[in-house]
Every structure is written in structure tokens, then in C-alpha cells.
Amino acid sequence: MFGTSGIRGPVGETVTAAVALDVGRALGAHLRTRGDPRRVVVGRDPRESGTLLVDALAAGLRETGVDVLDAGVAATPTVARAVGPMDAGAGVVVTASHNPAPDNGIKLWQPSGQAFDADRRDDIERRVTASDWDLEAWDGLGSRTTVEATTAHRERLVEATAPLAEQVVIDLGNGAGGVTVDALTDLGCAVETLNAQPDGSFPGRPSEPTAANCESLATLVRESDATVGVAHDGDADRLRAVAGDGTYLSGDVTLALFAADAASAGDRVAVPVDTSLAVEEYLAERGVGVERTPVGDTYVAATATAPDVAFGGEPSGAWIWPDETLCPDGPYAACRLVALASERPLAERASEIPTYPIERGSRTAEGKTAVMERVRERLLAAYDESRVSTLDGVRVETDDGWFLLRASGTQPLVRVTAEAREKERAAALFEEASEYVETASGR
Template sequence: MGRLFGTDGVRGVANRDVTAELALDLSVAAAHVLGASGAFAGHRPRAVVGRDPRSSGEFLSAAVAAGLASAGVDVTDVGVLPTPGVAHVTGALGFDLGVMLSASHNPMPDNGIKFFTRGGHKLPDDVEDAIEQRMGEPWERPIGAGVGRITQDGGLAVIRYVEHLVQTLPAGPDGAAPLAGLRIAVDCANGAASEVGPAALRAAGADVVVINASPDGRNINQTCGSTHPEQLQAVVVASGAHLGVAFDGDADRCLAVDAEGRLVDGDQIMGILAVALKERGELVNDTLVITVMSNLGLQLAMTDAGIRTEQTGVGDRYVLEAMRAGGHILGGEQSGHLIMARHATTGDGTLTALQLAARVVTTGRTLADLATTVSRLPQVLINVTGVDRARADLDDGVLAAVALAEAELGLRGRVLLRPSGTEPVVRVMVEAGEQDVADRVAHRLAEVVRERLAL
């Protein structure tokens, strides 16, 4: 049996892989592991539980709360809140544990369970392993006053989180609201930011055009949000917005759209914000942390700007580990998952949107102009589905095809095969100096992966 925790918590099809029983057992084990580590020493333990709007989150959050309370932990249920909001509340209000129920950008039938420790940080691998090992063990249950209590937050977490986000912005010219004069279209993906995202942008002074902010438990990420920005691109142009921003289901990602409807991806956003921080003398070590999926054009642009790039494996947890190890304050992924360590402990899509919009205001430049900081090399990414991801780095035929592709591209491109951490998918990425070369090599390699690794 494989490891229960993936690169971003426990994730799978809700009520089949991620069940109420699993959620309860995980929560009890987490309480026991953290208790044994001394995290609860000297006080009654407290946890905060949040979720995205998936209908399965209703029973899963109830199961998590039940498990924690049965283990003697007092639980505050904040309802629907972005993942970074739960992380912020965990740290800002001194909770011992935070739990988020979400499958992020995955389709609606999926769901997941993610834990945060005191301070709002994700669990290290060894703690996750300890939790998995202690699931289902016999234990002495508290009774009477030893049982935890469950209370509803009543919307206070949303208010606190929005206030925190807006306070990260500098005042606008002549003391105006930070985003005064900007019209921003926002696609909330019918997800966790449906309330928070528009509220934060409006509180910062923007004129906000909102789409896909009516979650019904079933429509999260459904042809909308950061995984499907086409609707936002059309709305930005039709509404005359200065820019648009798109979140994913749990709002830890943000992609942008310029006034002409062109997509501005995470690499370009990172480049814009890194240059802004360097200009202000705030970019610690003049370093930006990126993953192997970032476009080579970002690395070249940062070199030209006097900024060093440090590469990690794919996944925000690895970006964050490198940032914490080196004391860096900015890092992220091409997908729009950006971490700004001075303001957040994890990727935060709404924070990214606010900071990007503020850069437009303070420079007086359009987003399209700012995005020219990064000239992206032609890049093709193909998700090959229905394959055995575990054999991607082992199959001789696939390895030979990769070697052939690398030889063809030479120094003007690169190849990356990355198995998904949660799905039977292998992602084939090819960069080249010319688009037709990237297309040809990527599709040829994807076909080899499809044939050799078919389930």
C-alpha cells in the first residue's frame, strides 16, 4: 500500500477514497501525534476546521470535527474559507491545529484533507508518517468535561482574513485606497474565494466585476477559474476591466488576464513581483524560488534583473521548504501558486491578486506592459491520462524517448516528465526555441508515454 499522504495532504474521490471514517480516524491520529509531541502541553488543545464549497465537504468537515472533539480537542468550525485563510487563522489566533477540506483545482467529486500546525504551517513528512502509523490504534477516550466542544465561527474568520489581506497593501497615491481607479474582473471558480475574493478587492478600493461566485456544492472548478480562464478572458475585454484574476477551488492559486484578454501565468506574475521587491530592496538574498516546471524564460529574465532563481521539485511544500531554509520571501509555481512569506505561510491566490493589482497602480503601467518582464519560451504541457504514473521514471521505452527528445532539442530546450501526485496522469512538458518544435516533440513523447504506461 502506498503512502496515504500525497504532495498536498490526503486526496481522492470523496466517499470512496476519502471517506467519513478516514476523516475521523485521521483527525484522531493527528490529535494523538501532536499531543505526544508536546504541542498541547499546558493548555486545552484548540483546532480550526474549514472547507471549500464541495457538497462532500459538509460530511467530511463534520467527521473531522467529531474526531478531534472525541480526542479532547475544542473545535472552531469556520465553514467555507480559502485554504490560505484557514492557515492564516490557525497562526493569527493561536490554534494548535488547522484542518482544510478541499481538493483544490481537482474536479468536484474529489476532496482532500490538509493539516496545519501551530503558526499555520503545513505538516512535515515525518509528522504525516506518524499520523498514518497511528491510525486505528487502541486509545483511552476522554469522557465528561474531557471531551472537546464544537462551535461555529459565525463569519468572524472571513472578516479577519479580509482585513489581513488588505493591510498588506501600501496606500494609493495621495492617500487613496490602494486599488482606487482599477476595474478588476474576478473569477472565483465557484469555490472558497466566492465571498472573500471580491470582498478583499472591494475593500482595497477596486471596482470589481464578479463571475462564478455562486457555489452550489457541485459547480466548483466547472469550466471556470484558473483551470479554465477562457470565460474570464472574454469578460475582461467586454467589461473594459484593467485586468482580471482567476482563482482555483480553494483559492491558493491565482492567474491573471491583461486588458486585451491575454493570459498572464504564474511565472510572469512571479517575475513582476520579484522585480518589484528587488526595486524596493526587500527581496531577501535577491532570490526567487521556483520549480522545475517554470519556463526557462523566467530564469533568463530574472538573471537580466539581477535576481537569482533557486529550483525545487514540483509542489508548493517544496518551494516553501526551500524558502524557509534560505530565508527567502518569494517563491511559487507556474500554475499561479505563489508564496509571499512576509504575509502568508502558504500559497494565497487573493493575496497574489491584490499585490499584482497594487503593482499596476504604483507603477502606472498596464499589466500587459509589466508582463513583458518575462519572455516565455514556447512551452507545451500535455497531461497523459489513464497511465501508470509510478513507471514514468522506470520504463526503458519512455526513458529512451526522453533521451532522443533531449538530443533533438540540445541547449535550446528541455524535457520534463512529471507524474501527478494525486491522479493516474503523467505530465509531459517540452520547451523549445520554436513553437512547432515544442509541439512536435511533446506530442511524440506523449504518445510513447500513453502506449508504454497504459493501465
């Protein structure tokens, strides 16, 4: 039921009102068993399907005696950061994040701002499967009230950031990230927006802020006096960046910039296994170590709870400052990014970060779990054990690069990634990795 980013998929298929109702009931029972506050903050991104899904989720919560604090349309970090201050036991965001308009999903949050970990997700899934909950009688139902969460989020962003006077372009992607505009305006920035009207059909551009989807943003930044461009996805947990010269910064470069700013010598930074080796090398020059995690902001956040981890990030655009919050907070990342740009142009900073050729692709793999087990066995036999990590899929370190094989969470595919310092070697590693999949698949 749960992937690395909660429940997510096509509305009417994977995600239905019935699923939302059962998750609400299961969450209510989960909170009761743990003795947690029986209040839940609920919000959604602008997708129209979110209206009925929130209604069903709220009904399930109320049937188990839980009070629903409805934040309406709000960014995912807005809801996640409201759970603790509102003395709630959990938060729920109905969102498919960067997925296309036909999808929706459900993601659960702890009072710390961290997403539900594996144990808590497993308990919800078990309860849904077994219908393990008790429903209240008419006089024991929970309430549903409207709450304002965005103002508190904006105020926190302003409080945590020194005044700024930059010209900024923000592409909201028709999503829920308007709090970024308000916060940067309050901080003293001149803000121009793209795709600012919330619309869950995403008419302006696809929700995921890739380089191809952010061409208009890059062009506007390049042809204006803007210092920086910011792009969010549908629920604003992600941020991607454009330097003042119109260059779209890769996720690895942005990760290195944020990490170098947040961490000091002796600190560590949490990054997933598919992060470029250039990030590790750049940080090592500054005495900062790297702790690799499985792919997914949930795993990055869990590692970021360690006292010597100053920052966690994913090249996909999720950024976590553990001293601020354990949720990926795109609006907070925007404030940090503009502050960096105000001190020194992002293009100059980025020019100091090495970039290496990287190859990405997929191979069809029916029975992908069994295929990956055979791949794992063969790679452990072919390489010294010290060079093989099975933290998430199988990652193999070589003298001049690495390759990673991971099963897709939703499709009969194995994802293949390879990186090296030379283009030819990256291509060779990619082919080698792909051959392991082909062989393990019996082809």
C-alpha cells in the first residue's frame, strides 16, 4: 500500500474514497493504541479529487473519535509543520506531489514533522487489511473544524531568515506553494510569479519541476534582473533552482550548495544512494562526511535525526534542515536559496562543484523482486564485498565510478544508474549493470 512517499497512484484505481476512509479509520485506531493526541491536521494540494478524498479521510477519522483540524489547500510542509504546534497526534496531506493530474495520494506525518516511519506505516497497512478499528457511537464522533496553518508557516519562514532585497521569480506550477511568495515578499524581495493560480489540472506546466518543465522560468530569469529562480511541485515539498544567468541547477549541484552552507567540518550530510559522487568529493574537501540512505525523504529524515547530521537532501528536490524541521520544506529551501544568492551569485558557486557523466535508464523485469535477488547474488560474487552496498537495491563502487540497480516501486522495471569521471566509462558501467539485469531475467 505504501511506497517511499506514502500512498500514491491513479484516482479511481489505486486511490479511492474507500481507501481514504479506511486509512482514516486505521489512523484513528493507531493513535488510540499509542495514546497519542486524538487530533489530526489534514490538508490537500489543489487537485479537485482531493476534496472528496479529504472528506472520506475525515469521515474515517471522526468515526474513530478523532477530531479533524482541516487546513484546506496548503503546502505539504505547511501541514507537516503544524502538527506539533497544534498538539495533534498526526498530520495527513492528500497529495500526489509531483505526479501528474490523474494521480492523488495520502502521506502521513508525525508531530516532529517527520513522515511516518516504516513501523507506523506498517501498522496502518495492517489495520486497513484487517479492518482493525472500533467505530464510535453517535455521541462519540470526532469533530471537524477549519484551521489556519499557512500564516504560522509564513511567519516561521520570516523569523528564520534575515531580511532580503533580491529580485526573485517563483514558478509555483499551479500548486499549493503560495506561502513562498508571501514569505519572500515579507522579507523584502521583489517577487514575480509564474503559474501562480492553484489548479490541480496543472495547465501551466507538468507538476514536476524538471529542467524541461522549467524552461519558461529559466528564460524569464535570464532575461530579467532576477537574482534567482525558484520552482515548486504541486505540494511544494520540492524545490528546484535557477541561477541568475538562467542556468537550471541540477539536483546534485543544488544538494552540494545547500549541504556546504549548512554543514561544518566534522558534520555529516544524509543523501540517498543515487546521489552523485561529485557531491561526496565536494563536501569531503570541506571536512564534511556523507551518510547514504535508501531513496526517499522518509529515510533521509530518519538519518537526519542523528546529532552530527546537519542537513539531508535528495537530488530530486527534497531538502531537510533538521534544526528547522524534519519534513522537506520547499518554501524554507527557497528562503535559504535566495539568502545564498544574495551573498554570492549561484552560478559562481555552482561553477566550483564538479559534475560527472551519469547514465540513467530502466530495464523490463517481470518478477522484479526475484530478479533483484539474483542480481544481488551475482554482484556479491563478482565484486569484493566492501564495494557492494545493498542498502537500497544494489550499488557497486568501482575505482572510477559506480552503478546502482533498484527495483521500481510501481512498475515491472529495474532502474539502472551509472556514473564515472569519463563519459565512456559511465556508458560502460551502465551497460555492465544492464547486462546483470538481462541475465537475471533469463534473457
